[in-house]
Amino acid sequence: MMHDTNYFCNEAKKLGVDLNEKQIQQFIQFYDMLIEKNKVMNLTAITDFDEVVEKHFLDSISLIRKYPLNQTCKILDLGTGAGFPGIPLKIAFPEIQITLVDSLNKRVLFLQEVIDALGLSGIVAVHGRAEDLGRNPNYREKFDLCVSRAVANLSSLSEYCIPFVKVGGYFISYKGGDCEEEVNQANSAFTKLGAKLSGLDSFSIGENSRSLVVIEKTHATKKAYPRKAGTPTKDPL
Numbered sequence: 001m002m003h004d005t006n007y008f009c010n011e012a013k014k015l016g017v018d019l020n021e022k023q024i025q026q027f028i029q030f031y032d033m034l035i036e037k038n039k040v041m042n043l044t045a046i047t048d049f050d051e052v053v054e055k056h057f058l059d060s061i062s063l064i065r066k067y068p069l070n071q072t073c074k075i076l077d078l079g080t081g082a083g084f085p086g087i088p089l090k091i092a093f094p095e096i097q098i099t100l101v102d103s104l105n106k107r108v109l110f111l112q113e114v115i116d117a118l119g120l121s122g123i124v125a126v127h128g129r130a131e132d133l134g135r136n137p138n139y140r141e142k143f144d145l146c147v148s149r150a151v152a153n154l155s156s157l158s159e160y161c162i163p164f165v166k167v168g169g170y171f172i173s174y175k176g177g178d179c180e181e182e183v184n185q186a187n188s189a190f191t192k193l194g195a196k197l198s199g200l201d202s203f204s205i206g207e208n209s210r211s212l213v214v215i216e217k218t219h220a221t222k223k224a225y226p227r228k229a230g231t232p233t234k235d236p237l
């Protein structure tokens with residue numbers, strides 16, 4: 001099926017992202033694979049092309065507002081699900097090195113199919129839980145940036161994500177527009193994990209209010225964190 005990509009290209013350009021023909025084709029191929037697999041597996045509630053563009057693709061790449069992605073850097077996307085924000089980030093910013101993590105293996109297998117079909121490199125899909133990988137020396141404090149969207153409340157999410165970040169690096173959480181209270185409540189979690197709030201960017205994409213919460217890692221995370229699987233959500237810091 002033909003898809004009108006004018007809106008996508010124009011809005012991406014407003015973010016300073018000039019998509020070339022190859023990248024546009026990769027986005028379309030990803031969309032087609034997502035919709036096909038969604039018939040047999042729960043991947044996305046949104047299926048209309050324009051809505052996927054706005055709520056998944058543009059939302060994912062809006063990260064460029066807060067982080068310079070046109071350079072080599074190591075990123076981890078925690079709880080990537082159907083590949084958001086990680087796959088759009090990799091397509092739009094090919095120089096990044098990105099690790100996609102999800103605890104549901106079916107989704108990780110789908111992501112591997114996408115990576116192979118689109119011919120992406122500098123990207124891996126890993127099956128695992130944040131609480132386990134965050135203690136694994138191959139992942140702990142190995143990333144310049146950890147990102148996450150729609151996975152958990154910010155306090156719990158901080159315990160999932162901050163252990164992956166190098167001192168001096170960032171954890172950026174994608175949230176809805178009205179998240180100030182959630183951010184305030186997570187403040188003590190940031191401190192316990194060796195980090196601090198560095199900025200809150202609220203903006204809109206079409207009619208959707210969105211926020212990027214930027215957290216800077218200032219100290220190594222104590223060995224006690226992350227706690228065992230399930231505890232960060234049951235008993236948030």
Ligand code: SAM
Pocket residue numbers: 078079080081082083084085101102103104107128129130131148149150151160
């Ligand atoms: N980030 C995607 C998005 O914005 O569309 C997916 C969001 S989906 C609601 C949440 C995902 O987080 C699920 O795929 C789930 O398997 C994963 N997840 C939840 N807890 C996790 C954990 N502790 N470690 C790794 N993945 C987790």
